Amino acid sequence: MESNEDFWVQYYDGSAWRTIATYVQGAGFANNVFYNKVVSIPAGTYNYPANAKLRFMCDASNNTDDVYIDEIAFRGYSNGKAVQDDHDIVSLKRELVPGKFFFSQNYPNPFKPSTTISFSLPEASSVVIKVFDITGRRVATLADGPYEAGVHNVRWEAKGVSSGIYFCRIQTGAHVATRRMMLLE
Known part of the structure; x- marks a missing residue:
């Protein structure tokens, strides 16, 4: 802000x-x-x-x-x-559904040992989110399937991988975007 x-x-x-x-x-x-x-x-x-x-x-x-x-x-x-009261307290108001696609930078970044990736969809879409190391080798698939319109979060628990730079790529029906992430030891 x-x-x-x-x-x-x-x-x-x-x-x-x-x-x-x-x-x-x-x-x-x-x-x-x-x-x-x-x-x-x-x-x-x-x-x-x-x-x-x-x-x-x-x-x-x-x-x-x-x-x-x-x-x-x-x-x-x-x-x-x-x-x-432990009841479900969250409700989605239709006017709050995002008007456009957005892929946020992961947070925290740099991170240790896990991070959250957020994205918004203006309409329902198939979503694939993969994490790649600096050599281009896929190290994780975080999402692969249908998502409703709205704001979504996925978490990456970076277990079994070394510290360093990683790339998170999201692919939807109409968009592809990549963000750089840094895993600390």
Whole structure:
């Protein structure tokens, strides 16, 4: 994200969206750094109706930067006892399906011993993702089959290969792209 761009966490209390956390690039976070953040909603501050919702919003410019949000846990307290809801909390809104193909740089990069590769599809497509060493020898096939429209992540556990430069190639029905990755020992 560019300097001074931000993203925020909002809570819907059944009647309005309320911002509960804001992060500004350069002040609240830096690019290419992983963070663990806890956002608390103090008891008595908001109501918790059955239709309560959380969302993550961003006002980034029209660039190809990515913000990855992972391992979200919701915990609450009822009469002093901790409660946790492990239900499926993610839903795909049709307007959030990407309008174009994109193949992100793996993260982290350099990496040790595993990395995540992200790509977006504007429509369902067959996808093949392969990893090659510097000599062009295929060392892994990470995906080979149909994928729905949307944003997808695949993970490479680089076991049994030496440290060095590797190339990750994605091939869809209409696109081919390659990214360079560096595995550290």
